[in-house]
Amino acid sequence: MRLPLPQFAAQQRHPDHIAEVIETSTIDFLAQCLEPDDLNFAAMPPFGSWVKSVDEETGNQIYAVVYYVTTSPIDSVHRARALGLSLQELREQQPQIFAMLKTELRAAIVGFQPCLADAGSVLGLTGQVFQHLPPRPPQIHQAVYRCTADEVLGFSDGLDFLRSLLQIPGAPVDALVAATIRDIYQLRKGDRTWLVQAGRMLNLILKDDYDRLRVILSQIYL
């Protein structure tokens, strides 16, 4: 009745499958990053990067922006200590350390793409993207994927999500908006028209707060 050892042959995981939802709420979710197959720290998605997950009940593909990442010990017994070893030395001499740490990300939900059962396409997704909160967040234990460039480009055709980003409680929202716009601007290969639209949108949202606008805009470059 004892369980067999985890199999050596690693199960085939989608390369963009980076994390799993471990806490979920209407406005954001917490996900734990998956451990890589080799001895390494879990890949930490960049601040302001795009991830997606699914609410299986409705089939909605939910888009979110990473606004907080942390690596910490798995429990209160283990505490990270400065051992003075390089990463390679740690791998060889203290491999258990890699199992004692967990990397978590928090992502703010900014929109979703509904699924139609008779859509006919493989994914069953309609083309339409809504930039408001979905009826339900992704369920717990759902896979979290990195968004592809096409998805980010498609989503950022609309700019209402900037407002959602600026309203996330407890997040460094100015830096987050700046990072998001900067990444998309780079992804769009310096599409000036889009950038001007985004700047106008920010101008509207921030109203008279020119100082904040100036700081955000100063952080956007190619």
Place this chain on the structure above:
Amino acid sequence: MLDLLKLARQLQNIGQHLTDEAAAARQRLDLAQQLLQQASDRQPELVALQTQWGDRLGFAAARPVEPLNTRISLATAPAHHTVLATDGSQIAPSHHEIAYCYLINVGRVALHYGQNRHPLLDSLPEVFYQAEDLYGARQWGIGTEEWMGYRRTASEATVLADLAQGIAAQQTQMQAALHASQSLPSTGSRRASPTSPVGIPPATAAPTPTLAMVDGSLTHWFLEPLPTEARDRILLPMLEAWEQLRQLRVPLVGYLSAARSGEALNFLRLHTCPKPEPDCATHCPGQTDTAPCQVVAPLRDTALWGLVLQPGQRSALWRSSAKILECYGEHRVYFCYVHTGAEIARLDMPAWVAEDAALLDMALSLTLAQVQKGYGYPVALAEAHNQAVVRGGDRTRFFALLEQQMIRAGITNIGTSYKEARKRGSIA
């Protein structure tokens, strides 16, 4: 509630007592060192005496199988090796709880060094609730809680052997895969370089050196007074597991931190014995602890070897002579002391490890490496313990789950005893 004010008065006396003790211990230590020197000069004679009078001795004295003054510096462990360990923990049965049952949780750990592989760290819980598990041992006069402790020991051994089997299978599999990729020069050489990180050494025919560790002694003296039937239920599965390790050529080491044993010092009592022959039963009947040969008690072995050994050295190998070991067959326990740098540890190992020089060297150097990597205590054992340990919260959750299950099964009147209820929440 502990009244610290009242306690403080008593602590002064303890301090005085401990100071006196320390002075006495220093004298005993000097004496023991002299005795060790003298005894090593007439070691063959003493061993002959022990062999001749062994069954008449009133104390358990280990037999040295190497010169008494042996001090061997241990080799450095290879960078590429694997260490396995298990440790157990339990939820004890209580009549005050909602159900009378117990749980054994065995933590298991496999750490792969220099192989760029993720460690295995998990635990295997097993719950016992059948009448036979709970009351079966009563027929031998063994209480449920005591029996649970014995079963835990057996489980730790079987899980360790299973783990070794699994890891060995994985290693063969990996080596086969590596060989396969190397034998295809066109794709292999191209693909091997980016995927195989720096840590992985080239595939070799030699198997990865692997060590199995358990916490505590391998000599389970507590089994000695048990009736044969009860003893066999524990000992046989354990020895079977050890046999499995032997087949796999994975040495087993029991690591004792702060060991209290005086088994090696007891050998010196053969030297200090003032009687014509060490026939305790005739000359000193019923006074093994107050006998005239007992000159250094209550000194521990570790204290003496702390003086003798340098960091990284091991003492002579000793053959333990506890009575229970007669049932161990080929797995009779040997031990030695190792100065780990942090403390003097006692390492127990079965005969097949002690008698195989290559296996012994490997086991000792890997153990020493474990202590160094763990800053004073083997990493694998510390983590196995962390995996096994059942904390107060876990215990509560276990009983909460059990309660749900009982309610679902339609059992009424579930609840802890009134005593337990008042302990958890009292009235102000």
